[in-house]
Amino acid sequence: MRFSGFAEASDRKFDFVKKARYFFIFSIVITVLGIITLGIHGLNYGVDFRAGSSVDIAVKKDLTGQKDEIEKYLKDSGFGEPGLTVGTSRVTLRFDDVLTDAKEKTLKEGFNEKFDKDASAEVNTVDVEIAKELQTNALYAMLVASIGIVIYVSIRFEWRFAIAAIVALLHDAFIVISLFSIFELEVNLPFIVAILTIIGYSINDTIVIFDRIRENLRFAKLKNAADIAKLVNESIWQTLTRSINTVMTVVVAALCLLIFGSESIRLFSLAILFGLVSGAYSSIFIASQLWLVLKNKQKPKAAVKSPAAS
Structure with missing residues (x-):
């Protein structure tokens, strides 16, 4: 389905773009609460990260x-x-x-x-030295993963998509970290693996929507910001079923691990569940709308160009 899918989706009532400010406010509130919680409680580090x-x-x-x-x-x-x-x-x-x-x-x-x-x-x-080394390596792993994603998305799409994607990824990772801080759950090496897994899942879901936006841009005749907003909204609708089906499939697997898995992977499964929900939310409600904000800051002529042409 290409840009012609607009006609099929035009009668749908919910406008993701129009409601974007509410999603942004919600995410900002959650982020602020997370910062406050981390400042007060910190993280409950397991033996992996402390002597x-x-x-x-x-x-x-x-x-x-x-x-x-x-x-x-x-x-x-x-x-x-x-x-x-x-x-x-x-x-x-x-x-x-x-x-x-x-x-x-x-x-x-x-x-x-x-x-x-x-x-x-x-x-x-x-011991103390190993604990410090593990903390440092965990931070490096997340930093390298984030830089790699920015480079890939910048080459594959454009820098605005890359910024939107990395903000969404940081949003997802921070939500999971904040929830572990609020509930004082133990943070260990499997937790870091879960964060990296969440980053990989979230970028995959976001890229699907970005790819549909880029595809629709190639066949659209855009005259103003309202046309771009409509394009983004319809692109989300065109990929919504796929996004929901994917997240529900993985949620079932993560729930099975949480319920039937051993004690050693229970917190890993819980972190994955938190991340799946946050990743689906950010891919649908945050990333594309953030790209639209950045796109609209271009000069009028540049705003209607396809990323492929720029």
């Missing part, structure tokens, strides 16, 4: 009703008050200090004796 030890204990019986007893045992045994998560089949401990071999042995033996003789524990330790 300490993480102990994952696979248990054969449900200990969810014995959380207080486990906390008391740890305190009385000299382990302090580590972060504690008790699930139906797993108990997770997060220590700010690195456990020595002697303490690891005492913890495993004591837990088996007091709570579950068949439990098996896995200890992961990260």
Whole structure:
């Protein structure tokens, strides 16, 4: 379907472009709330990004009703008050200090004796230098991914599309980070993988809409800003079904991982779910409208040219 699709979509009531200011305001409010939350609470870094030890204990019986007893045992045994998560089949401990071999042995033996003789524990330790290096590498990974996307979109389309795309990507990543800060969810290496996955998904969805806008620009006779606005609105409508179907398909897969997956990938699945919703929202309601704002800042003659011609 090319520009002729305008006739088919012209009777649709919802005007994405006309309502763009409300979407922009909503996103700005969410961003400000996220900045405030991050300033107050920060992020709940896991052992991957701070020095300490993480102990994952696979248990054969449900200990969810014995959380207080486990906390008391740890305190009385000299382990302090580590972060504690008790699930139906797993108990997770997060220590700010690195456990020595002697303490690891005492913890495993004591837990088996007091709570579950068949439990098996896995200890992961990260020292200060490694934690700092992981933080730095994670930031570099996101920065390189963002720069690569800007370069690709600039070459494939034009710089206005690139700016709109990167703002949408930053919007999606920040929404997920803010939600993890608000709910004090643990941020670890799988979380970084989730952010990079979200960036890849979001740019894919955005590019589909941008490609339709570019395709329609080639066959349109545009005389004023209203014509460009109509083109953007109809381009979104032409790709809306595809966008919704894609996000719902991936949401089902992420939900299955969240519900049936192991404890180690639960937060990864949750981050993916947050990102999928945010990515679909930004692709439909933010990216294209932002491109339109940038496009309308051109001189009247340049505004009606196809990006391919410029």
